[in-house]
Amino acid sequence: MIKKLIHYLSFRKCFVITILVVLILIISTILKINTYEVHTDIINVPQREYALVLGTGKFLPNGNLNYYYKYRIKSSAELYHAKKVKKLIVSGDNSRKDYNEPQMMKDDLIALGVPAENIILDYAGFRTLDSVRRCKNVFKCNSSIIITQYYHAKRALYLCDKNDMPNAIAYDAKLNVRFRYKLRNNAREILAWIKAWIDVNITDKKAKFEN
Structure with missing residues (x-):
């Protein structure tokens, strides 16, 4: 007993x-x-050598344009033309031969006047963690501007901080979406935060391709 x-x-x-x-x-x-610094006004964004553009699908499952994608590309071009960055690293999924996010991003940036030679393609940005770690370890970028929506930016900067990129900042690719979409994104983001925390504090997760 x-x-x-x-x-x-x-x-x-x-x-x-x-x-x-x-x-x-x-x-x-x-x-x-x-x-963490997430800038919403382009005037206040400090100059950096590189910006990391986080990928997402250009089209929704129903075939409609994904506005999260549209405004990340738009914001990236705006930062470049405002001379806030010299080069853009476009990081996305290219896990299938018939699907190439980085190339789509590059094509759309060129259409907005960004020279091809100033766009760097990362074909293995399957997750935010992969994009951040490859930015640091493959492209040797220790400080960059992360371009994504505000709800996503804090998590991306947290991953930067935990992967030896403490000076990274973010620029909000602003867009207005319906309330129900905000709720859905916030719910997904909570789960994504939990996974990110586990990845860096417990499992020490690496990118799928570290080089």
Whole structure:
């Protein structure tokens, strides 16, 4: 009986300590997130050598244009023409021969007046983590401007911070969407945050292709 009681108390103590440690890590993460720079006004964006444009599908499953894609491309071209960046790294999915996000991004940026020689293609940006780690390890970029929507930018900067890119900043590719789409994105983002936290704090996840 006494052994069972000791075992129970030991288990309970370990459980409480584990919960406290997790809470401390979560709180410290939240406090750190609030220090990340996400610019919404192009005038205030500092100049950098590179911008990392995070990929997404150009078209929705129903065939309609994906406005998240449209405004990331638009914002990237605006930053380039405002001389805020010299080169754009377009990072997206090219896991199938019939699907090439980086090439689509490049073509659309060229159509907006960005010279082809200033666009760098990353064909293995399958996830935000992959894009960030490859930006650092493959393209040797230690400081960049992340171009994506605001809801996504904080997580991208968190991944940058945890992968030795603490000076990265972000530019919000602004767009207005219906409330129901915002709710859906926020719900997905919560799950994505949990996965990102586990990736960098527990499993030490790497990019699928690190070189």
